[in-house]
Amino acid sequence: MHIDCNKASAGLHTAFTTHRHDPTPAVSLDLIDVRKSYREPNGHQLPVLRIDEFHLKQGEQVALVGESGGGKTTLLNCVAGIDRPDSGKVVVDGVQVNALGEVPRDRFRAERIGMVFQTFNLLPAFSAYENVLLGMSFSGRGVDKARAVDLLGLVGLGHRLSHRPGQLSVGEQQRVAVARALANQPVVMLADEPTASVDTANQETVLDLIRTACTEREITLLLVTHSRQVADQFPRVERLSEFNKPEALA
Amino acid sequence: MNLVQIALKSIRQRALASSLTALGVALGVMLMVCVLVVFGILRRSFTQNSIGYHLVVGPKGSDLQLVLSSVYRIGAPIENIPYKLYEEIQDDPRVAVAVPICMGDFTEEGGFPIIATNRKYFEVPYQPGRTPRDPGKSFRVRGPFVDGAKAFDAVIGSFVASKNGWDLGDQFQLVHGGADTDTSHVHDEKFTVTGVLAPTGTPNDKTVFVMLEGFYAVAGHDMPLAEALQMNHDYFGQETLEGDWEFDPEERVGLGERLRRVDAETARLDRARAEREQATGAERKAITEEMDRIKLAREVELERFYRDITAKTSELESLRSEAARIGGEESPTAEQKARLDEIDKRVARLERAVKTPHAIMHNPPVWMKEVTAVFVRMQQPEGQPGIAEALSIGYAAEMKTGLQAQAVNPVVPMQRLQTQFVGNVELVLFWMTILIVIVSGVGIFVSIYNSMADRRREIAVMRALGARRGTVFTIILLEAVLLCATGGVVGVLLGHVLVLIAAPFVAAASGLLIDPFAFETAELYVVPGLVLLASLIGIVPGLTAYRTDVAEALAE
Numbered sequence: 001m002h003i004d005c006n007k008a009s010a011g012l013h014t015a016f017t018t019h020r021h022d023p024t025p026a027v028s029l030d031l032i033d034v035r036k037s038y039r040e041p042n043g044h045q046l047p048v049l050r051i052d053e054f055h056l057k058q059g060e061q062v063a064l065v066g067e068s069g070g071g072k073t074t075l076l077n078c079v080a081g082i083d084r085p086d087s088g089k090v091v092v093d094g095v096q097v098n099a100l101g102e103v104p105r106d107r108f109r110a111e112r113i114g115m116v117f118q119t120f121n122l123l124p125a126f127s128a129y130e131n132v133l134l135g136m137s138f139s140g141r142g143v144d145k146a147r148a149v150d151l152l153g154l155v156g157l158g159h160r161l162s163h164r165p166g167q168l169s170v171g172e173q174q175r176v177a178v179a180r181a182l183a184n185q186p187v188v189m190l191a192d193e194p195t196a197s198v199d200t201a202n203q204e205t206v207l208d209l210i211r212t213a214c215t216e217r218e219i220t221l222l223l224v225t226h227s228r229q230v231a232d233q234f235p236r237v238e239r240l241s242e243f244n245k246p247e248a249l250a
Numbered sequence: 251m252n253l254v255q256i257a258l259k260s261i262r263q264r265a266l267a268s269s270l271t272a273l274g275v276a277l278g279v280m281l282m283v284c285v286l287v288v289f290g291i292l293r294r295s296f297t298q299n300s301i302g303y304h305l306v307v308g309p310k311g312s313d314l315q316l317v318l319s320s321v322y323r324i325g326a327p328i329e330n331i332p333y334k335l336y337e338e339i340q341d342d343p344r345v346a347v348a349v350p351i352c353m354g355d356f357t358e359e360g361g362f363p364i365i366a367t368n369r370k371y372f373e374v375p376y377q378p379g380r381t382p383r384d385p386g387k388s389f390r391v392r393g394p395f396v397d398g399a400k401a402f403d404a405v406i407g408s409f410v411a412s413k414n415g416w417d418l419g420d421q422f423q424l425v426h427g428g429a430d431t432d433t434s435h436v437h438d439e440k441f442t443v444t445g446v447l448a449p450t451g452t453p454n455d456k457t458v459f460v461m462l463e464g465f466y467a468v469a470g471h472d473m474p475l476a477e478a479l480q481m482n483h484d485y486f487g488q489e490t491l492e493g494d495w496e497f498d499p500e501e502r503v504g505l506g507e508r509l510r511r512v513d514a515e516t517a518r519l520d521r522a523r524a525e526r527e528q529a530t531g532a533e534r535k536a537i538t539e540e541m542d543r544i545k546l547a548r549e550v551e552l553e554r555f556y557r558d559i560t561a562k563t564s565e566l567e568s569l570r571s572e573a574a575r576i577g578g579e580e581s582p583t584a585e586q587k588a589r590l591d592e593i594d595k596r597v598a599r600l601e602r603a604v605k606t607p608h609a610i611m612h613n614p615p616v617w618m619k620e621v622t623a624v625f626v627r628m629q630q631p632e633g634q635p636g637i638a639e640a641l642s643i644g645y646a647a648e649m650k651t652g653l654q655a656q657a658v659n660p661v662v663p664m665q666r667l668q669t670q671f672v673g674n675v676e677l678v679l680f681w682m683t684i685l686i687v688i689v690s691g692v693g694i695f696v697s698i699y700n701s702m703a704d705r706r707r708e709i710a711v712m713r714a715l716g717a718r719r720g721t722v723f724t725i726i727l728l729e730a731v732l733l734c735a736t737g738g739v740v741g742v743l744l745g746h747v748l749v750l751i752a753a754p755f756v757a758a759a760s761g762l763l764i765d766p767f768a769f770e771t772a773e774l775y776v777v778p779g780l781v782l783l784a785s786l787i788g789i790v791p792g793l794t795a796y797r798t799d800v801a802e803a804l805a806e
Contacts, residue, residue, distance in 0.1 A: 110716020125263035138716035
C-alpha cells in the first residue's frame, strides 16, 4: 500500500477546499497508524482499530467485509469525522480529518463525505425532496433545489418528490438516501451495509445505483457489507481482519 | 432549507403533542389578555376624568365616600348639604356648570339608585374629551324627555331598562332608604319614564334619574324644620352676616311673616338669576352684585327667624319642664297653680307660633331643601388649557377653609383607591396569569425534553450530514420559541375573541361595557416575553441535542 505523506501533511495546514481539483489525485483516502479503543463500563479499554496502513485511490470502489463487531462502522465513522481515532492519521482528499477542529470537521463531512446507512436514516417529517435538500442545508454551499430534483430523478423517484419516507417502500427509501448522499458532490462515499435492509429484488438496484453514481462522478466508494454476493461485484474486496489487528493493542 | 423550516418540520412531526403544549401557552396568554383588558377598563374608569366634572362638592367627611356614592353610586352618601350652597356654587363666576344631585332612594324593582337632578346633568359629557378638540362622549336620551321634562318625569339607564324591562311610559315608585332595609318605605308618588339612556359603560347605566322638583315634592323629602334651621345656621349663619348688617332687636315680626319675607327674597333671587343668564358685561356684574344683596337680605331674615324660633323653642322647652316639675308636686300651692295656668297659656301661644312655618308652606322653601352633592365644571376659557383645573384647585382650597363642605377632584380619591387596593389586586392577578404562562412554558419544556430521547437518532443523522452542534442546539431552541410564540399569538387572539364573546353577556349581567377591541399596551410585551421564556426553556433540551454522541446514537 502506498501513501502520499506530503499531501496528507499539507492538508493539515491548508484549507481543505483548495485540494478539491488537484490535477493528479492519486489517493483519496489514507489511514496511517490509526488506533482506536473504547472504554468499557468496567473501565477497561476495548481496542477496536489498529490499522497501520490503508489506502483508497480516487474513484476506487472497495467492498469492506468482516465480522460483526470487527470495527467496520468505527472505521467509517473515523473516516467521516464522526469519531476520532486515539492516534494516527485519517486523510481524506488530502485533508487530515482527525486533525481538524469540530466545526471544520462538520463542514468537511457535509461537503466531502456522502453517507448511506443500513437503516436509511431519512427524517420522517421531511418529504423525499426535503430530505435531499436537508443534505445540502449544512454544507455552506447553499441549497440547490434543481439539483435535488435531478438527483431524485436519477434514482428513479422523480415522481415521488413530495412523498414522505413512511409513504415509500424500503427500496425507494434507500434510493432517497443515495440521492441525499450525492447531494453535496462528495469525494468519498461511505456506505454501511446499504442493501442489508432492502429486499432482494431491490438490492441489485440500490447497489447498481450507488456504484454507477460513484463511477460517473469519480467518487471513491467504501462499502461495508456482510453479503458475499454484494462483495463479489466489487473489483477490490478488503477483509478488515487482514489489516486491522486490534488484539495487538490489548 | 433554513433552520426555521427544519424546526417547523420537527414540530409538525409531533403535531398532537406540539399543539397541546402550544394550546397550554395559548390558554395562559388568553387569561392574561382577559385580565389585562378587564383591568384596563377598570383602570381607565378610575384614572381618567370618569365624569365630565372638575369637582364634586359634598359635606365634609371621606372624600372617597363622597365620590364613590355620588359618582359611582357605591355605598351610602356622607350626608347632605344645603340647597343654598348649591346656589352659591352655581352663582360663582368661576363656575361654568353646577349640577345638584339628591340621593337616598331606590327603585322598588331591582334596587337601582335614584338620582334626583336637573336637565343640565344630561347636557354635560359623561366622559370628557382627551384633547381640547375632542368633545368627549355625551348622553344620548331616547324619548320625550329630550323636548322638556315635567316634575315627575324620569330618565332610566340602559341597564335598568333591560333588567327591569322598563320603557317609555312605564311608571314606578321610589323606595326610601333602599328596598332591603327595615326602615324603608315606598313613597306614594309615581314617576313616569320619559327618557331612556343609551349605554354609556358608566354607573349611569344602572341609575334612575328623576327631576329635583318632583323629588322635593315627594312627602318627607324636605328637611325637618329644626334640622333645616340648624344646617342653614351652621353653613351660612355667622359667615354671611358679618359686616354691615345689624339686627334690630326692637323689630317684632311673627315667624310666619319672616318666612314670607325669606320666600320673597328667594323669588327675587330666582328672577335675578334668570336675568343674569341673558346679561353680559357690566349688566351681568350689576345683577351679580344685586344677587349678593338679595342673598344677604334673605340671610338676615332667615337669621332673625332662626333666632326667634330658637328662642321660642328654648322657652317652650323650659316652660314644659317647669310645668312638669310643678305638676309633680303632691300638693301645689295656689301660687304654683297660677303659674301653671300662665305656663299653659304661654305654651299654647308658643306652639302656635312655632307651627306657623309648617302651616304656611306648600313646597319646601329653599332653605329647607338639601342636596347630596353638586357636580361642578369650572370655566375654561378657549385656548387657555389648564385654567379650569387651576380654578378647581383654588375653589376646592377655599371650600376647605370656609364652609362645612368639601370640594373634591373625583379623580384623586379614586386614583388613591386604585393604587392602594385595585392596583394590588390587578398586580396579584397579573402575576398569577404570568405563573400560568410559565407553567404552560414548563409544559413545553417537558414536551420537548421528553421528545429528545426519541430524537437522538434524528439529531445524529443531521450531525452526520454535517450539522454542527450549535446548529442542532439552535433548531431545538427555535422549536421552543416557535411553539411559545405561536401559543402567544393564538392566546392574544383567543383572549380578544373571548372578550368579544363575553362582552354582551357581561354588559347584560353587570352593566359593565367592555370594548372587545380594547388593546392594552402590555400585550405588546406578551410575545417578546414568551420568546424570552422559550429561549430559557429551550436551553436544556438544546444542550441535550448539543451533547448527542453521534456515533452512539447512529448505532442505536
